[in-house]
Amino acid sequence: MEYTTLGSTGMEVSQICLGGMSFGTDREWMLDREESRELIERAIDLGITFFDTANVYSAGESEEILGDVLADYDRDELVVASKVRFPGASDHRNARGLSRKTIEQELEHTLDRLGMETLDCYQIHRWDYETPIETTLRALDDAVRRGKVRHIGASSMWAHQFLEARRVSERDGLATFETMQNLYHLAYREAERETVPVCRRENVGIIPWSPLAAGYLARPHEEFRTTVRAEHEVENADVPYHEFPASSEINDRVRELADEYDATMAQIALAWHFENDDVTAPIVGTSSVEHLEEAVEALEISLSASDVDYLEAPYEPVPVYGHE
């Protein structure tokens, strides 16, 4: 495993973050408790120290499962991030959004489920158009001051919103967002227009979600819909990676380089993140120990600059996805 620093937090994290969206029973493709335990334990064996979850994943079950497994390890070594904005175990008006009430209540539930007194990083799971950002930041800052949260982060939003939030924190002396969890991978690079340069300039750690385009970059274009998860993505998720104009060409090039490097497509798509100086750690989502092992092995691949250019060359701009 390789380790790096998570933006301005100074925390050391593994260069792979394990995503918790697949822990739970919300969907057919997810892992139950025992299967999740096996995956998380293997991740720790492999040196992964960074975990991402959210109150919304399987209505809190993901946090419970992660907390249960991590209880058997030295928590001081591990970095756990969770999120708030979508409803957790219960769905009502005050379980959603980023009001002080929601943040305080949901943070208590998150800490209970994780069995932790302090969360390393608490991220807002998108912008809340109903609550002034000052209110949200004051509630988050109080959580930091009360010792419930160490750092705060954000996820998928417009760069101007993220910067506005950072300037409000600076102006009012409040905790500031130090991480950005955004949609960013070879087939979707809109973040490079504004969010990535902003994060680079402000020393914010970028931790991309869906780094393999929810599996699209892990197998040939025409085979995308061959898994239960992909069927779910095509039917329910709102990002049609497989229909973007350049996607099939990018997918072909990933496949071609996989052959050249004697690697899998997923490994090449991840190696692109590892070569990218703006990315701290992709959040890998998998339900398979074998795929997790492949992800870790991908750290050993060193893509040449010309191969990175080759993978990036076909990209064409697409509408912004992942947030409103």
Ligand SMILES: NC(=O)c1ccc[n+]([C@@H]2O[C@H](COP(=O)([O-])OP(=O)(O)OC[C@H]3O[C@@H](n4cnc5c(N)ncnc54)[C@H](OP(=O)(O)O)[C@@H]3O)[C@@H](O)[C@H]2O)c1
């Ligand atoms: N902030 C947000 O709004 C947001 C949104 C979405 C996700 N997330 C976070 O990001 C994490 C990752 O998201 P994601 O699951 O969409 O990530 P992803 O890594 O882009 O996609 C996961 C998919 O890729 C497949 N895959 C992974 N490795 C593979 C390999 N070596 N070979 C073949 N297929 C492979 C997985 O199949 P297998 O299960 O068979 O391996 C799974 O279907 C989540 O767990 C969550 O923590 C955050």
